Amino acid sequence: MTVRLTQFAGGGGCACKIPPGELDALVATLSSDTSQPVAPAAELLVGLDGGGDDAAVVRLDGERAIVTTADFFTPVVDDAYDWGRIAAANALSDVYAMGGTPWAAVNLLAWPRETLPMELAAEVLRGGREVAHAAGCQVSGGHSVTDPEPKYGMSVVGMVDPARMLRLDAAEPGRALTLTKPLGTGVLNARHKATGTVFPEAVAVMTGLNRDASLAAVAAGVRAGTDVTGFGLLGHAYRMARASGVTLALDAAAVPLLADARAAAVDGFVSGGSRRNLDWVAPRVEFGALPEVERLLLADAQTSGGLLLAGEVPGHPVVGEVLPRGEAPVVVRS
Template sequence: MRSMAHRLTQYAHGGGCACKIPPGELEDIVRGLAGTVPDSPAGELLVGLDGGDDAAAVRLDGDRAVIATTDFFTPVVDDPYDWGRIAATNALSDVYAMGGTPLVALNLLCWPRETLPFELATEVLRGGGDVCAKAGCHLAGGHSVDDPEPKYGLAVTGLASAEALLRNDGGRPGLPLSLTKPLGVGVLNTRHKATGESFPEAVEVMTTLNADAAKAAVAAGHRCATDVTGFGLLGHLYKLARASGVTAVVDSAAVPVLDAARAAVREGYVSGGTRRNLDWVRPHTDLTSVSEETALLLADAQTSGGLLVAGELPGAPVIGELVPRGEHVVVVR
């Protein structure tokens, strides 16, 4: 991490995807809202609010679908360039999570202009630009706001096959569950905010694009996936299993976790977002076979996490399976 006079994480009430509105509260807010316009000249809305997917998808013509998404958040690390890279990687992930390819993105920047120097904002934007260039996605303009709390992210438009979208509601009994990145970045980011310790392994995870995983999932014929971000593995898996009408069974011992994350949980570096995630899924989840520490890791609010795919992927561990709906929507063993 660069030596800096300003620790960006100290200017935010929460960090990264842990600053999201809690999932239960969010569902209450959007419940009953309709986004579909019958016979719209804009095309058929393929994916909207109903299944809690990562982005919206509209059929353009034939098999072409446009994917639209946006994601932005407060600083998750102190280094402005790394924060820009992480936020951009996270925003692009919503397109990959639906099996698409990002085409163009717009910057979303909120900046406390009287508190933080603009040189730091330049570094944030440079990080976002470098990630978009790596992804082959145009970054063209955007919007900025004078805000007392720094925030950064992207609005992204992509393309996908309308018939091969990866969706929350595409899960079926008998399918294995694969996870492409380890958990634990949330607790390590919380520790970083509290102590200033740096965790290069967490930054590496958060800046790794999900592009290859998405391509592999589509090529294998899989049709159900999501990315694991602010609602944690348990939260996103609950949404997927609920939308698909199945139960998800998780082998907790098979879930990959960053080396330093378990110690961080034991020492209390758990965000409020992670605890709210666990509170939300607990009534629908059988957690009787695992410790509270394990449950917190499985609910850890990830920033720019991996893809959770209903199907096998090369190099990705299988962490469980989908089975016919039982008493619980999620079972952890």
């Protein structure tokens, strides 16, 4: 019997994140706390004050800083091996989104051991290890718990040059906006969960590493970036605009989409996470006459999405530009 892993999860992939508005309120309670560690062993370069970057960064010395992150989620596809690959690529992406190189990772696994065979868990771990090894990242051990809902991801440690780091609050007016992967994994994953239809292009995008795009961005002098995941392109664009004190203008027609994404959205395969994204970001976005389905696609909750970069990166589409701060943090031009 074929096991459909997505049927064991209430949400799927990064769409199962805490809604962005609730997360903002939660993080605000920590940001208001001015307590500091006793005799800290390292200087914090990027933390909560940066506006919600993809990872924490602490200085090791003048030319090196440690990047640390953790990311895990419920099954986004039914195939255990592919889910492991997707989750690992997604966790590694947090390091690439800071302009860093992942060095070592440990597994994070929650498993309903009484309802799902451990052989499937082994396939999940195998997929994760394969992608991490392809990235040149060591994988050893981790932590596992029994849980009614399966979850998998990684905690990753990497290295970055502090002078060449990517961060949310460094976007400057006059820069182009580049997006390194097409949108649409959210609606296609929703269709996959509902119907069992497999979308190989979506799997290929989600398992693809952001390594080369990150290296190219750093080499091109880009200093502002983030990866596009559970809050959708609009949500992550808003977070960058807010942190940098600018307006991001997106050209809707220039944003690349996976081949079957628009049809899936038109047919109603939109996750609750994507709709919550749009509800949260809508008051902060100037949409003009952009149709509802196009708004939903721009807010689509991505899993292991690409990098949104404030700068032009060869080989990747320009989807907008950074403007001086206007009335709306994000403007969508149709």
